[in-house]
Amino acid sequence: MTWHLSIDIETYSSIDIKKAGLYRYVQSPDFEILLFAYSWDGGPTRIVDLTQGEVIPGEVIRALNDKEVIKHAYNAAFEWYCLNKFWPSPVEHWRCTQIHGLYCGYPAGLGKVGEALGLPQDKKKMGVGGALIRTFCVPIKKPAKSTGFRKRTLPHHEPEKWELFKQYCMGDVVAEVEILRRLSVFPVPEQEWDLWFLDQRINARGIACDLQLVDGALAVDQQITAELMQEAIQISGLDNPKSVSQLKKWISKEIGEEVEDLRKDTVSGLIDNVEEGRAKRVLEIRRELSKTSTKKYVAMETVACEDGRVRGLLQFYGANRTGRWAGRLVQVHNLTKNKMELDLLQYARQLVQDKQVNLLKLMFGNVPDTLSQLIRTAFVAPDGKKLHIADFSAIEARVIAWLAGEQWRLDVFATHGKIYEASASAMFGIPLEQVDKDLRQRGKVSELALGYQGASGALIAMGALDMGLEEDELPEIVTRWRNANRRIVDLWFGFEKAALSVMETGQPVGVRGIIFARESHHGNGLDFFTVQLPSGRKLYYVEPRLAQNDFGKQALHYMGPDQKTGKWSLISTYGGKLVENIVQAIARDCLAVSLVRVEQAGFDTVLHVHDEIGIESAYPEDLEKVLDLMAVPVPWAPGLPLKAAGFTTDFYMKD
Template sequence: MWHLSIDIETYSSVDIKKAGLYKYVQSPDFEILLFAYSWDGGPVEIVDLKQGESLPMEVIHALYDPNVIKHAYNAAFEWYCINSVMESPIEQWRCTQIHGLYCGYPAGLGKVGEALGLPQDKKKMGVGTSLIRTFCVPIKKPAKSNGYRTRTLPHHEPEKWELFKQYCVGDVVAEKEILRRLSVFPVPEQEWQLWQLDQRINARGIACDLELVEGALTVDQQVTRELMAEAVELSGLDNPKSVQQLKKWLTEEIGEEVEDLRKDTVSGLIETVEEGRAKRVLEIRRELSKTSVKKYQSMQTVACEDGRVRGLLQFYGANRTGRWAGRLVQVHNLTKNKMDLELLKYARQLVREQRIDMLKLIFGNVPDTLSQLIRTAFVASPGKVLNVADFNAIEARVIAWLAGEQWRLDVFASHGKIYEASASQMFGVPIESIGKDSDLRQKGKVSELALGYQGAAGALISMGALDMGLTEGELPEIVTRWRNANRRIVDLWYSFERAAIEVMESGQPVGVKGIIFARESHYDNRLDFFTIQLPSGRKLYYVEPTLAQNDFGKQALHYMGPDQKTGKWTKISTYGGKLVENVVQAIARDCLAVSLIKAEQAGFETVLHVHDEIGIESDRPEDLEKVLELMAQPIDWAPGLPLKAAGFTTEFYMKD
């Protein structure tokens, strides 16, 4: 098998960061400018396509030769760009960015080079951003000084163009070195198959109701203008959106200090402030915060000529577990719709027709209505439906299976009412006595959501325990009751923690419940990992592991990774409950992966998947039952894991 490492530089008038790869490439003025390549780790060659050079025939043949594996950093870009001019099957490609993400490193050629400590001559050149801005995008402001031209060509800046060619070569050098170092820790073949499927799903895209999108943007603009005018009239402020101005005005108006204008603060003030100007201004602020039109704007920007939105999913986007992440429209954090189906349909019709008065009359809060309609902008193509199928309580099932918590497994094997069953176990009452709206069910629900990964009172609060009417004084008892009812899960936390410390102290692998913890190093490449092998065979990688005291003075596993808030590459501490969370979410992700592959093999066209939910476009509503059966099938590497899925058929995407 031969290996060809590739990097290309391209031009398009479409902004790739805002519109995404697919619309970028589909632009009529898209073109490939430079093509750098290396055979089997050898010297890098550069072909200046923009100045009339041609690819060697051996490279052209290699692009569709199954005996040549094509490598690139963020290979989805190279693959799709090249496929705009010739066919190069995705099955023949491998992505070095995905390899880095699999091994626990950050995304970005420069960032992973820094994290790996690449020598200066093998790092990505720092001037790349400036050169890309010069040659790869249109000139924003044509002026007399640049001859009023709309783009810079090689002959306009010959010295910079030569530097640009060096930059392209340098990217291949960096990609090759990253690949060389990581190759001793290979990505499993099933993960490459899944990545290839991910490219097909992203390239397929999902249809978007652009008439609804346009209507939502128009309605939002007018309603926002009206609400802002009302707020100005009531408050006399120049800019009621200004936090500083509004805080000062509210403090004077209601006679007490307003420290911030966070969502919960505003809601609390609305409950306590008397009727009058201040209350109405607060209501306006809450209304305006109900929806951000950014997602509608993103849909409009990303939608291709055929009305489909592509590139919404990032494979291995969640560094720790390998779950997918959202891109462009961010489908992983869409607002839930609370209306019933008929109201949703009517609201969509009114927005498409831009009937603002009727929206106000029937729904009252127009911004909230627009917010609920965001996910319904994703639709089935004409003549087709979306079959949406969702794993039922997948994380709760996985943790019960992994820990061997039998009463929970019995619940999932029968009625599946885990909130009621949890409350029954915690408080020692018959499950039949716990109604849907009972206080005990609420306690069971918030416990299930908050406590499975070693959370305590703080986790209950963050999951809304106080909003449910519980008091802080009740929370420690709820934590104790849940842990007493789930002793095997509690044991799992501490077993994982002890295993991690033992591996770090002894250097020997440790197995817990079929999960293998190990220390894996390669000294020539200066790579060192703490690894967790999952039942699927996939591994989780923790870079440069060490043992050190944590914030609580306990010995704990630390590793290098991206900080969740800042993204900065830094040292992170972990503990038993967090390791259990990583493993449970990773196994749940692998269950979804199995279902995605089975769906493709069965001939279904997946157009979207979000968290543990799959959306399939079909001209046969009856396909839904087949998809649900497929998702509930036992998985070879997870014997005894009780899987179940529920779903619905719809013309537009929604939360059922």
Template sequence: MRHMSVDIETFSSVDITKAGLYKYVQSPDFMILLFAYSFDGEPVKIIDLACGETFPPKVLFALADPNVIKHAYNAAFEWYCLNKYGNSPLEQWKCTMLHGLYCGYTAGLAATGEALGLPKDKRKLTTGKALIKLFCTPCKPTKSNGGRKRNWPAHEPEKWNLFKEYCIQDVVTEMEIEKRLSAFPVPEEVQSEWVLDQIINARGVALDKELIDGALRCSEMITQELMAEAVEISGLDNPKSVQQLTKWLEVETGEEVDNLRKETVKDLIKDTESDSARRMLEIRQELSKTSVKKYTAMDTAMCADERARGLLQFYGANRTGRWAGRLVQVQNLPRNSMDDNMLGLARELVRKKRLEDLKIIFGNIPDTLSQLIRTAFIPAEGKTFYVADFSAIEARVIAWLAGEQWRLDVFATHGKIYEASASAMFGIPIEKIKKGNPEYALRQKGKIAELALGYQGASGALITMGALKMGLGEEELPDIVRRWRSSNKRIVDLWYAVENAAISVMKSGQPAGVKNLIFAREADYRTGQDFLTVMLPSGRKLFYVKPFLSPNQWGNDSIHYYGMDQQTKKWTVVDTYGGKLVENIVQAIARDCLMVSIARLSQAGYHPVFHIHDEVICDDLDADIDNMCQVMGEPIPWAPGLILKAEGFTTNYYKKE
């Protein structure tokens, strides 16, 4: 089997960062400028397509040859671009970015090279961003540049030669990353998942263009009206200015205003006695709705066939292997709370841009538009959305992993985990925890405990999850923590067993097994790679880069490793503990369950168009929702005893049921 490493540079008038790969390539003016390649680690060669060079026959043959594995960093880009002109089957491509993510590194060729400690001659050149802007994107016509709309090699020959060096260097860096990680290959199963993910992303999902156009127009009109009203009330030049509005509010109310964050504004509306101040704050609430940004993102990403593609990034959440949202950010769509009839009415009024009717019936237009965002995703003409999601997947996985039998019994029967948790915590028969009974108030405590405490959280986690807003007193929280842990002893044991196993591996270098998991220290000292790994039941591994032990704030051994700090977004030392490791493991197993279901549904003839968290949306004709749920609930060979359940519905536009 031969290997070819590839990097290309391209031009398109479409902004790839906002519109995505697929619309970028589908642009009529798209073209490949440079093609750099290396066979089996040989010196990199480059084909200057922009200057009239052509592909040698051996390269064209290799691109289609199943006996030549093609490698690229973010290979989906090279694959899709090259397939606009020829046929290079997706199954023959391997993504070095995926390899880095699988091994616990960050995304980005330069960032990964730096994190791996590549020598400077093997790293991505830093001049690339300016050169890409110069040659790969349109330029503004001016008198000095002769009114041209793009730069060609002849306009900047020296910089063009530097751009060719940059392209060559990208292949060098990509090959070095692949070499450094070669002892820790991406499993074939994960490679197959990547292929299926690219197929789903390329398929895309239809968008309701009329709804999107209507929402943008209604938003524009209501914004103008609200701004005019705010100016009339306050006399401010810019009522959206935090500084101007804060000063005005302080004068109007005679009270100091610390900030205008969402929660603060909500409290000020309740507390102020000034009608003018209250209305200004209400207007700020309405104007600060970010719903219109989603519609703008949809409009920008919409391809000529009115479909959005590339909405999910495979392994985008790194280590756990979960997906990350791209372009429209489908992972954080606002929820809709209207009933079906009102939702349908609102959609039609927005599609027809009937703003006055919307104001009369629904009042708050920004909130209405926000609730309609999901409904902008629609099935293809003549088809239906089949939507199914796992019920309490993480709660099921952690119960299975820990062997918490009473929880497994709940999931095998009625599935009411909040009620069952409250029953276990407070010693109340579950039959009494139902609407109409005084004991039903305990369900709230069971629910918040389930949401916050599974990964070694305590009172702080309950507060973060909204315990105080749910009406619980801070003095109640320690008792809730104690009761939950007392009724879930096997889960508590799992936290410490996982942490002890990881520390044991770090100290002894010997593998350790815990609850269908295998902890190990894996290293390749020739290339400087060193990992703490956790083999999951699926056979996939979690990687913790360059791990070491260091005392924590209590003086006990604590696991540290190199990773992405979620606050600073920088590659740095991160510490972890039993509950956090369990969270990674549970979320990774839940992700593997979802991936198995997506593959099974595809094999059964369903057409997934996107998925959000634990929910899959298929776009099909005359399918069977009960069968879809059954497929998702089927046992998984590598997880004997794990009880999965999916519930679903059909709809003519995406929504939260």
């Protein structure tokens, strides 16, 4: 018989968990568990006050290492890793209610998901929770004379608040149990739990960080920033050249025209158009200062554990709609690309490690830009090993071709793989070998912008005008691309029609192996529009309904986190957007299959970003083995042509 144990703990550490992450937080020598609240099989919640000498019952301690007892927690990675410092508890025995909520389309955060589910007030997080955590779980920032200059607050300092804190901790268990009860009728597939277990192992393994480079980058940046600021002050006479209002006013006066903002693209445009002189130089300084990427170097320094490894960089199911991973702490999903050749990259790294500011200026000119390009190279292979980086080639383009049955595209991927050239060839009706650089640009921007029902605006957003295309020729490019990809166009409208049909009739509809359905459980008050993927995983759209969109068309709407504000809002969708969600979700599932294969083959994955996997290895031949594993056909996607390319390096970079 399987038992279920729901747990919530409150802890103390002098390390800031939001900045340094879970692993460094727990590894701090002063880390301790303060409260342990638990419930057996949804029964009464009990609490153990470890600060008062109470002990966790033996049956609970034994349960932590008992495979017949499934441990549940909200954000279970926290409870699992914290408790493992004192009592072994294999991650395979745990289930995370936060992941269950994310899988079903809900936001992260116990309070947020409780609100989205409509939990009664007494089952939500108490509003004072944040204040209580700041009182008992973190050091006092500014010790005061009135409190004897103490560095932390203990239960006997605030006995009434402590009793409230115990109620708050128990309330978290009650809320977690209720969320689990409601969501249990829509279970997470076992393959996703296996992937979550793997994710915990990868995050706990971490990746080595070159702390000498990080230290050098911070020192170089400090000196360069001071020099640039001093130069800007001397030229402009401003007290604070970083002040947007001061600088806007000064530049407007200097160039004789009103400057509305100082956003990145505005500054670049002004630099291109303003004559040589004081204003241009100050604008150049503004651009250089904005490129300084000290935040990521500071994050690396803060997150790095004692062994020099950075952990906890990936959030499982972090992308709400597709189930892709999201970046955390150092945000590895948006690292600046390096454009230097390898030998220059190595030389720049050495100069930064040695804090050779003058040589950096002499060799590279724009030092902030150089530091920005070096960020990803701070992730390194440890002594005696290399990093093998393997990346799926054009994975989304392959998936959409396979899903739509666009045969000419599949033939391209099965042969030469030059999709930009082939796209231009199909669009303009000329042989592949006659596609010149100009036509390839048109093919490239079309491929990047138009696959998900984008039009001229999408081309502009993808940089079509910067590539030299004229705005009045964009509609023709859209038409040519759509004419060359009729099956993809059919896919947009097929998915949209299926979604509307499901909402109107309540009956499931299958299109190209994707099953659209309406799934509800009125006892728990749950209602979803679901999309079953070829892998068996489902995408969930919460509280679906039909309503008119901004264009006056009947469209599927659902509740979800707004992309800009993060607020729980009503969102509308359409055929192209559904295709985008599904294609990216299938690409994510292909990566998931590869991650499992790579781990089962005995390799140590230390990082994965978008469609790229990085492993640590002492053997050069391991790269080819990983590439071969990524190219093996996926059982649930017959005919999907997968291919990966890669390289071996001492430090992480873009090849």
